[in-house]
Amino acid sequence: MNTRPPLPPFTRESAIEKVRLAEDGWNSRDSAKVALAYSLDTQWRNRAEFANNREEAQAFLERKWKKELDYRLIKELWAFTENRIAVRYAYEWHDDSGNWFRSYGNENWEFDPDGLMKRRFACVNDMPIKGSERLFHWLLGRRPDDHPSLSDLGL
Numbered sequence: 741m742n743t744r745p746p747l748p749p750f751t752r753e754s755a756i757e758k759v760r761l762a763e764d765g766w767n768s769r770d771s772a773k774v775a776l777a778y779s780l781d782t783q784w785r786n787r788a789e790f791a792n793n794r795e796e797a798q799a800f801l802e803r804k805w806k807k808e809l810d811y812r813l814i815k816e817l818w819a820f821t822e823n824r825i826a827v828r829y830a831y832e833w834h835d836d837s838g839n840w841f842r843s844y845g846n847e848n849w850e851f852d853p854d855g856l857m858k859r860r861f862a863c864v865n866d867m868p869i870k871g872s873e874r875l876f877h878w879l880l881g882r883r884p885d886d887h888p889s890l891s892d893l894g895l
Contacts, residue, residue, distance in 0.1 A: 744777050744855035748823035755820035758855075759827050763815040764882050771801035779856040786862045797860075808833035812876040814883060816890045818846070825849045830895050832869070832876045840874060841866045844895070 744761075746754035765774045775798035784791035784800070791797040805811060813831035820826070827847050834840045845864035852858045875893050878884050 742776065742854065742856065747855040748851050748853065750820045750822065750825065752817075752820070755825050756817050758825060758851075759815050759817045762827075763813055763829075766813050766815075767811070767880075767882055769805045769811060769880075771798050771805065774798075774801055777857055778860070779852050779854075779858045782856075782858055782860065784860045784862070786860070787864055807835065809836065810834055810880065812878065812880070812883070814876065814887075814890050814893075814895075823851045823853075825851075828890065830876075830890055832874055834871075838871075840869045840871050842869050842873075842875075843867070 746757050750758065762777065765777060768774065775794050778794050778797050780794050782791065782794055782797055784797055786800065789800060791800050808831075811831060811833045813829060815827045815829040818826040818828050825848075827849070828845070829847065830842055830844050832840065832842050843864050843866045845862055847863075848859075848861045849857050850859040875895070876883075876887075878887055
């Protein structure tokens with residue numbers, strides 16, 4: 741069976757770890773690998789788009805990262821219970837015309853006993869920014885441990 745530690749019930753420390761693992765996965769932009777963190781019957785709402793299984797979630801991610809170029813994401817724990825985590829996040833990206841954006845959002849996650857995300861509800865707003873206003877500066881991939889968090893950046 742596929743398990744994704746840390747498993748519920750979450751402590752503050754394990755919820756923070758789960759959030760960072762999710763951030764690292766999304767920063768990889770490897771849709772097939774990221775999709776493995778979701779249950780086969782995962783249910784998503786992302787803006788006005790819905791996914792009703794792992795395959796649909798993976799297809800969503802593939803479309804997302806074809807549009808959102810040079811994607812860099814920071815997530816931060818907001819709250820947690822036994823099998824639920826709420827996060828806030830921001831990510832920076834540009835479109836194929838070179839227009840930069842910072843997207844702000846919140847997600848509510850629910851996990852099954854194996855640590856797979858069963859439900860994900862996201863709200864996101866995109867704000868156009870100038871390239872000179874970017875705050876997320878690291879090589880593509882995992883955010884370095886010494887890079888400021890959302891709170892450190894005042895976001």
